[in-house]
Amino acid sequence: MSFHIVADSCCELTADMKKRGNIEIAPLTLEVGGESILDDETFDQKSFLRKVAECPECPKSACPSPEYFRTAFLNGAKHCYAVTLSAQLSGSYNSAVLGANLAQEEDEDLKIHVFNSRSASIGETLIVKKIVECEEAGMSFERVVETVELYISTQHTYFVLENLETLRKNGRLSKTKALVASALKIKPVMGATSEGDIVQLDQARGINKALMKMVDAIVNDAQHVENKTLAISHCNCPERAEMVKEALLERLAVQDVFVLDTQGVSSMYANDGGIIIAL
Missing domain, CATH: 3.30.1180.10 (Hypothetical Protein Tm841; Chain: A;domain 3)
Incomplete structure (x- = not known):
């Protein structure tokens, strides 16, 4: 597998992305009224919205751990990319950067770049799409990073x-x-x-x-x-x-x-x- 993408779970994946096998979701944990809900494929939107509506306290989220990202990066791919929520809104970006540093301590040849989406939700989805396009066009790792960072700067x-x-x-x-x-x-x-x-x-x-x-x-x-x-x-x-x-x-x-x-x-x-x- 030549490349692997890890996106935090604020990123919505298209059906095509889910089928690819090299795009992984790092789940955040949602907390509503003392209950912890993992934001993965088991997430039930209608049940969650009902719990939020019934709970007097505000729901909160906790980002994936650096250890989760470290493990995700050490999967055998030569090029690894992470796409996270805006660093202004979540600790997910910093967690991924720390995970990347830990992974590279174990494998110095591993190429990893963490993209701060400066967005959320389908803003992240479009960044994942752009990484896939660049990799499939045969770009070098450095060129992919440069192209996608430029894309992020033009996205609204x-x-x-x-x-x-x-x-x-x-x-x-x-x-x-x-x-x-x-x-x-x-x-x-x-x-x-x-x-x-x-x-x-x-x-x-x-x-x-x-x-x-x-x-x-x-x-x-x-x-x-x-x-x-x-x-x-x-x-x-x-x-x-x-x-x-x-x-x-x-x-x-x-x-x-x-x-x-x-x-x-x-x-x-x-x-x-x-x-x-x-x-």
Whole structure:
């Protein structure tokens, strides 16, 4: 096996990625009301959302250990890559870097690079897709790293959430201006900065208006989309994701598009009804 990719479980995998055999998910652990839930293939979104809704405390997540990453890297592949949540939002990146250092102490010839996605969810998915494309094009390890890092610097992530409580309570919105009271049904349109922090881009009254403002923001930012993939993930709202997809495809001629359901970490932060988009 020439290359191996380890992505933390905020990364949603496509059906094709799951079949490949050389893309591994490093699960985060979710904690809801004293119960620990491993964010792996056993994750049950509907059950999880119900537990979150019933629990007065805010759910939390714990990143995979450096030891998990170390073992994942020592799998016989010549080139290893990790893709993690934005380092501004999670300890997953630092854990993977430490795991890479430990693995390279055991095998000095092993080539490992940890990509800070500066994103989350399907932002990570698109980075995994880009690594696969580069490796299959026969690029050297160094060229893959250079190409994918450049890609990350041009990628944009956007989201509109029905409920911001988890982000707010877990301190992930600390750098965002105070949000208008939810009693007014104001929904902020959020995005990621180039460093991977969360920022408010716009707002609207009502979720559908906010989604259309997000579409406007994506179209305004979009460049050279004929070579890009549009990725959408949703938390338990496929019809809403389809509506946003159609609105974007009317205005952008992208190369490809896919829609995925959120896994555990993304479900925890996006909450029921959230939409995340990366391009």
